[in-house]
Amino acid sequence: MAELIHNPEKLETTRLEVSKLMENNNKNIIQDYDISQLPYLQAVIKETLRLHPSAPFLVPHQAIRDVEVQGFMVPKDAQILCNVWAMGQDPKVWSHTEMFMPERFLEVKIDYKGKYFELIPFGTGRRMCPGMNIAQRMLHVTLGSLIQKFDWKLEGNMRA
Template structure:
């Protein structure tokens, strides 16, 4: 939070509002969004596909018409793809070319290839401007005496993933 606030203050300044044109210059904020989507993709299982033909993949036989689900949640936590995969480290994306819009299959919160989510451009704009605005305009503190170390990060699986125990934060408008 501190690093994102510092970046916003240096790029946007304290006296003006965050604009869409600022987002390209907010490298750390972009890394925070990527890291969040890596650990918490909007849908843990991507839309199912059917195999168009009999296929052998990594030693597994997949018959034609088999329904296939891609688990984006697990891919984002794969220790073969990510160093220290369960830790939230936005810095891993600062000097990296990995992006969720490219063919980087270790980061696919919106799917990939020809069938990537058609709303990815809208989602990207909305995510960045909303997060930047919330961080820039407010100081946040954990409610109910919760500390970052004691925060419950367990999730409830379903069509989407959400926190098992909701997080309560309190905004304090900056003066």
């Protein structure tokens, strides 16, 4: 919500998308099955998770043997932490890393379900966050509802 409030044009784009879907379907409440019809809202969630992952580090892992990764030697029994926050800030992967740009996800098929390693806020593989599916539904429905039902702006017409 904070990123959208600081970017009123993106908030308005999201609001228009949600409102149009609700009007077209003659509904008052967003349901989880509506998510697939809200690509900009999905992009807002992905961009938010890129910039602000809920856990900056994934669950630690331990190397079971010596292994070389991109020229770096990881010794057996070393604790390995995956810095999800740094991955979302990597200029080799993301342009304008510090900017909130949901549009970057509209043209690409990157999701956060563990298949695309550029964006893994819930981890990947068998140690992936077990709450990812409920989080995915709740994030979209809650944010969409907040945008649809309330008029958000900075107090006293402050500028971001």
